[in-house]
Structures are given as C-alpha cells and as structure tokens.
Amino acid sequence: MTKKYNFCAGPAMLPEAVMQQAQSEFCNWQGSGISVMEVSHRSPEYIELAKQAEADLRELLAVPDNYKVLFCQGGGRGQFAAVPLNLLGDKLDADYILTGQWSKSAVVEAKKHARIQETDIMTTTADGKITIKPCDEWPVNSGAAYLHYCPNETIEGIEIFDVPSTGIVPLVADMSSTILSRPLDISKFGLIYAGAQKNIGPSGLAIVIVRDDLVGKARKAIPSIFDYEIQANADSMYNTPPTYSWYLAGLVFKWLLAQGGIAEVEKKNIAKAELLYNAIDASSFYSNNVDKSVRSRMNIPFTLADDSLNDTFLSESKAAGLLTLKGHKLVGGMRASIYNAMPIEGVQALVDFMAAFEKKYA
Amino acid sequence: MTKKYNFCAGPAMLPEAVMQQAQSEFCNWQGSGISVMEVSHRSPEYIELAKQAEADLRELLAVPDNYKVLFCQGGGRGQFAAVPLNLLGDKLDADYILTGQWSKSAVVEAKKHARIQETDIMTTTADGKITIKPCDEWPVNSGAAYLHYCPNETIEGIEIFDVPSTGIVPLVADMSSTILSRPLDISKFGLIYAGAQKNIGPSGLAIVIVRDDLVGKARKAIPSIFDYEIQANADSMYNTPPTYSWYLAGLVFKWLLAQGGIAEVEKKNIAKAELLYNAIDASSFYSNNVDKSVRSRMNIPFTLADDSLNDTFLSESKAAGLLTLKGHKLVGGMRASIYNAMPIEGVQALVDFMAAFEKKYA
Secondary structure: OOOOEEOOOOOOOOOHHHHHHHHHOOOOHHHOOOOHHHOOOOOHHHHHHHHHHHHHHHHHHOOOOOEEEEEEOOHHHHHHHHHHHHHOOOOOEEEEEEOOHHHHHHHHHHOOOOEEEEEEOEEEOOOOOEEEOOHHHOOOOOOOOOEEEOOEEOOOOEEOOOOOOOOOOOEEEEOOOOOOOOOOOHHHOOEEEEEOOOOOOOOOOEEEEEEHHHOOOOOOOOOHHHOHHHHHHOOOOOOOOOHHHHHHHHHHHHHHHHOOOHHHHHHHHHHHHHHHHHHHHOOOOEEOOEOHHHEOOOEEEEEEOOHHHHHHHHHHHHHOOEEOOEOOOOOOOEEEEOOOOOOHHHHHHHHHHHHHHHHHHO | OOOOEEOOOOOOOOOHHHHHHHHHOOOOHHHOOOOHHHOOOOOHHHHHHHHHHHHHHHHHHOOOOOEEEEEEOOHHHHHHHHHHHHHOOOOOEEEEEEOOHHHHHHHHHHOOOOEEEEEEOEEEOOOOOEEEOOHHHOOOOOOOOOEEEOOEEOOOOEEOOOOOOOOOOOEEEEOOOOOOOOOOOHHHOOEEEEEOOOOOOOOOOEEEEEEHHHOOOOOOOOOHHHOHHHHHHOOOOOOOOOHHHHHHHHHHHHHHHHOOOHHHHHHHHHHHHHHHHHHHHOOOOEEOOEOHHHEOOOEEEEEEOOHHHHHHHHHHHHHOOEEOOEOOOOOOOEEEEOOOOOOHHHHHHHHHHHHHHHHHHO
16 A cells, blocks of 8 residues: 555644554553553553653653643633633633634634633735734733733644743643644743644643643633643543543653654754745745745645646545645645654655646646 | 453443454554544545444434434533533523432532532432432422433442433433443433443543434533534534544444344343342342342442452452452442443353352352
8 A cells, every 4th residue: 555644734643653552552451451441540550651641741841840731621622711711710801812713713712701802913024925923012911811822823824933921911822733843931831732633642632731820710610621720639530531542642742752852853843844845935836825934834735826736636646645635625725734743754755746746737 | 361351430341343443443444544533524534434423323322303413522521511501591490310429410510500409319228228219209390491310320330210201391311321221212301411431432522412402502601612502513523523432432333233223232231230130139248239120230339248358359350350340439349330342251250250259258
C-alpha cells in the first residue's frame, strides 16, 4: 500500500510509533491480560499512568508548581463555556480578541455569561495579506475578569507568536492547535486550554492548565464536571475520565520527551513549515494569503491559481496517499495541517506532489 | 496466561470479539491506511459510521421515530447537569426518586438549577433485606418539569424492572448500568441517558435518547455542548465528538445485533445473574442483602461471613484471573459487575472459585 500522510486538521494523525505501541498492547496492557480501556480509573495501575502523563506534560511545558493541570471532557468548545463560568467570579466583564473563526466562536459562548468587549485585530498589509495588529496595540479593560485570545487559528492559518502583556488581567489562551508545537512561558498566562485532537491525542479529551489563584471562583450554577476546583481536588477524576484518550496522550508525551522535548520538536516544526511555505511562495500556481509574520506552523492553507482544478488536486493527491487536504469550507482551497505527528517526509511528499501537479496542469 | 475475567463496574470489560476487531484494524481502518481515530468527523466515511451506529442502536432499543439519539461528551455526571438545564424550561420544580448513591448524586447537581422534591424510597423487608417501594407508590408532583430516577444502582446492586407511570410528567432515567441489558419500552420515557463505560463502550461517551417535544427548551446559560437542540441539529457533531469511542460503541451494537438483539441478550443476562445469586444464596459463607425483587442483574455485591478474609479473597481471585472484585468503598465487601460483555464462562469461573475458597477457609 502507498504510504499514507494524513493532513487532517483534527482529529489529526497521531505519531506512528505511538499507534504501533497502542496496537500491540491493545488487548493486553502491561501484561494485565486486559485492555487499558477496561481498567478501573480508581486502580493503582491507572492512577500511576494518569500521574505520569501529568508529570510528563509538566516537564514538556515547564509548567510552574502553582498551576493545576486538568484532563477534562468536552473539548475546546466545552472550555468556551467553562472559562467564563470559572473565571468571572463576581465580575461581569471579559475581553476577547478576535483573530479568526475560533476566537469568534468563543465569544458567542462567553456572551451567555458575561459582558464581552470584543476587539477585531485582523487587518491587511499594504500588499493585501491577512495580518493581525501587534500585541502591544491590543486594548485591555482593567476591569475585565480575563482577556481571551486564540494563538493559532486553525481555519485561517494564523499564528501569534508574541504573548500579550495584560498586566493584572489574567491572560487566557485557546491553544488547541498550537500546544506542544513550540516552547511556552506558562507563567505569562492565567489559563491555557486545548482540545486534544490536534497535538495531544484522540478527540474527547481537553487539557486545562490554570494558575492556582484562578481556581475556586466558579459560579454556583456551573456543571460540576466543568468546575476546575472540583476537578483539581479529584485529580481530574470527579467523573470517570476518558481513560483511553488519557493513556494515548501519555504515550504522545513520552514520544515528545524521547525527541528531546519541545525545543527540539519546534526545530522540526519550523523546518516542515518552511519547506511548505517556500514551495508555495516560489510558485505562481499556489498561494497563501497570510502575512509571513503571522503564518501558522501547524495549519497551512493555500489556493490554486485555477479554482476549477481543486477537485482534480484533491483526487490526485488522495491517490498519491496525501489525505484530507481540502480547505475549511469557510475559506475554501486547500489546507495542510502539519502537527507534531507529521514527519518531514510527509511534507516533502506533499511538496513533490504539488510540483508535479503544477507541471502537469499549469 | 490464565484467562482473565474483569468484573470492574466501569470502565468495564468490552466484548472480546469487538476488542479483537478493533486491534486488527487499529492502524488501518477499512483499508484507508490510517486509524479511525485519525479520520475527520466531517468525512463521508466517518459520517457513515456515525449514522450506522445510531441506526443500530435504534434497532436494538426499538427507539420510536419521535426520539432523538445523541452521542455526547461528559458522561453520566455531565447529564446530571444537562437534564435540568434542558428540561426545566420555564418551570422551577423537578422530582427525584432516591434509590442509592447515583440518584443522590444526580440530586446534588440538579439542585443548582431547580427546586427538587426528593423522595427516598429505599426501605427494608421484614427479614432485613434492602428493597424499594413499588413504583405505583412513588409521589409525582404534577407541576414538576420531569421525574428522574435511576433504574440500576451500580453501588448497592439494586435494579428496578417496573417502569413508573408519571402521567403528563416526563419520566427521565439514568440507565448507565442497565441500558442494552434488557428490552425497554422507550415510549414510556421522556428521556434516558447512559454513560458508555459499562454496557456501550469506553469512558468518555454518553448516550442520550430524548423525545422531540423535550428538545428546544434549554436555559439560555446552558453550555452549548450540552444543549440537546444544538446537538440534535448538528447530528451530535456541534463540537468534535469522541470519535474513537463512537466507533467502538458501533462495534458493540453490531455485536449485540449478531446475538439476536436485546431479547436474546437478556436471556443470557438472566442466566448469568441466576448462576451467581444461586451460588451466593446456597452458601452461608457468602451473602447478598438485596431483596430478590430488586436485585440487579448487572452489579452483584456480596459479602463474606468473615470480613477479615476480604484481602485474601481479593488476592487469590486476582491470581485466578478474576479481576476487580472489590466492592465499592461505600458498601464494602465484594462486587461482581457482569455486563453484556461478560460471558457466562466468566461467571462460572467466579462461582467455581468462590466454592473452592469457601471450602478452603470456611
């Protein structure tokens, strides 16, 4: 069979080594004779797995001791609700920075609970590229309970590498599609969260990293499973956690550590992104309309000069083993999501295919 | 290796045939060259899987057309919050029937949103056994938005086989540990829900079956992922669903259909439960303190005449391949959870072990 490379934005491909290990021990975890998904989350063996996964994630991201790490259900959209329900406390206001579809969706949910000051910072450069205003120009309302932004917009292919300074206002970030792709200074954030299905593991798990002083202020009507204090006090096992997803996330964390940690992973991600962007920029057949300063390393949208070739591009790339390259319906064209699990050989295969396709049809 | 039988209450054992199929296609689903957990939930292939799983569940439970079937995140405890947030509408009151720990936990969550009339119907028989008052003696408040009960209390080992008549008040049931174990007349219920990790699949998935007229009344502040109307309109894909759990649930549904459906499955469950209860009742060394009329077929707690032998029983049973027999800490003793996936050979192995243990230590 042709080697398959899967460019899906999420649920995304997982590391090949992780998948092979998971398959080999699928029905017999650690010699127990049963699957890890059949093990009680209250058993010493599973609790050891869970604690190790948290410890490895803390090591990877250098999470300071005054932050809780929570393994939750409900995905990123669950956190769109959980964040205001947990962080507003007795305040009524929160700031949301708009950089694309995901940050806009977060606002819709937050408006159920708070008065939102939303600021659209998307703009265009002199040559018509999409960009965003620098972080130091973002407005901060000093009375806000927090400021929320999305450092990587999966659909538009925008990534924000600077971290805004928000003074005493806690900074909250939806890191779903950038977490673990590059080093982070967690201490600059009050809270970060991420749906797992891009850079962590399968869908159905979300990670929350939250500073201690922001825990314990939840509104009374919050569903208990979303209450950070309840989950922190129960080691994320107030309700039965998604145990198999947690296990796979733990394998992914070990795989990242084995590569030398996030600084090494970032180097690979930079090389992968440069390979693809350089191929796009060197061609007049392909284009990407995001300014270089805010181009995502994880999600790379591009268009063909002739839209009528889109279906041909998709069918021929699929036949070549390059899967799920169709762009999001809101922006059209193509999109290659190249998270940590995508090896550079996959990006090279895509670049080679794109060159051959251009030669054939341009 | 000794054959292992896993009596965990949840996450519970899954059918051996399902696990073997899942392992064999773990990295190459339907010849795609990738795992089903790496497939986009928006792809035609995954949508076909999702629709087939729903269709199979509808067939198994004979779900009427005027009911929605939803695949959700957040487990049973998530639904403890979702039910009042969706069903109260402009009412303030709901009725909760108490039959054990799980129905009590549901009340704690519901009180965040409604005035709860809670009625404890647990009682004891003349000979000191735990029982519950008959359904026709349960009080129904005609002004309540719904009446909630739990037909199978996993911890106490109580099962309620009759379905109460609540007139115009919608009946809501937490079926987490009894769903798919016996036929149900869904039309008697307004809503049933179940965490998957007992009789459906791995943890991290919950199933909701809700009558059409109860959808669309959610409170404005409900987290959108819990809003039945939003999820129904999005075919349970408003947010990225737990795709791998959904896939495994689908395999379990196919496995149940291949056995001839739920009526056939019930016969096996009756035989399994009788085998174990008969062994307990025939012995003066083991005992179960639940009245026969309300004994659970799924979760069978029992105690040893001499508590000081508990640790020995647990270590020797584990060595014999009989796993996770420790009772819940709230009731102590032992518990054998024998959901659909447990073959009668597993129950026979437990009964044989219990007889040998009694002979050795009594």
